[in-house]
Amino acid sequence: MFNESDFKYMKMALGEAKISFQRGDLPVGAVLTIDEKLIGRGGNCANTLDKWSSHAEFIVLDMFSRTLKNKEKSSVSTLYTTWEPCLMCLSISRMNRLDRIVYACPDPIGGATKLNPSKIGEWYTKKWSKIEHGIYKEESFNMLVKYCIVALSGLLIIGNCLLYNFIKVGEDNIYLHGLSHTHFPV
Numbered sequence: 001m002f003n004e005s006d007f008k009y010m011k012m013a014l015g016e017a018k019i020s021f022q023r024g025d026l027p028v029g030a031v032l033t034i035d036e037k038l039i040g041r042g043g044n045c046a047n048t049l050d051k052w053s054s055h056a057e058f059i060v061l062d063m064f065s066r067t068l069k070n071k072e073k074s075s076v077s078t079l080y081t082t083w084e085p086c087l088m089c090l091s092i093s094r095m096n097r098l099d100r101i102v103y104a105c106p107d108p109i110g111g112a113t114k115l116n117p118s119k120i121g122e123w124y125t126k127k128w129s130k131i132e133h134g135i136y137k138e139e140s141f142n143m144l145v146k147y148c149i150v151a152l153s154g155l156l157i158i159g160n161c162l163l164y165n166f167i168k169v170g171e172d173n174i175y176l177h178g179l180s181h182t183h184f185p186v
């Protein structure tokens with residue numbers, strides 16, 4: 001399902017997530033490619049810029065919107081993101097006629113990729129991005145857990161809420177493994 005480029009660019013997106021983490025933002029990174037060539041990359045800046053909308057995917061897609069608009073019709077645009085896109089990022093993907101979205105880890109709280117485009121209007125169904133996930137999901141998840149633990153020192157309620165949801169998902173699948181290494185006192 002995933003090729004060599006997918007692994008390469010998701011790893012790059014993880015690098016962007018790490019940069020976000022280091023400056024105190026939510027560790028989510030995104031990379032945009034066209035025909036497997038790098039177009040742009042970025043990370044979440046919501047804390048740094050003090051804006052709710054500064055998500056990694058939104059920043060990258062908005063910055064290279066003109067490039068996407070002028071690409072050859074036969075070219076394939078792909079967005080790699082370390083976390084499942086939210087409603088806003090899914091929406092800007094559609095507005096930019098993105099061909100493909102690859103994300104690493106599902107977001108049990110704010111992920112919107114299960115949205116059925118046929119329920120929200122005919123226009124959306126005409127070019128809905130192909131969505132794939134699961135590549136480097138443990139790496140992405142572990143970074144998020146680390147961020148939550150740091151966030152807990154100052155934002156107890158938000159941190160607890162995030163962890164609670166992760167644990168709920170973890171009971172059913174692989175995420176429990178990720179949490180077992182955090183030694184988080186829950």
Ligand SMILES: [Zn+2]
Nearest residue numbers: 055085086089
């Ligand atoms: Zn988003």
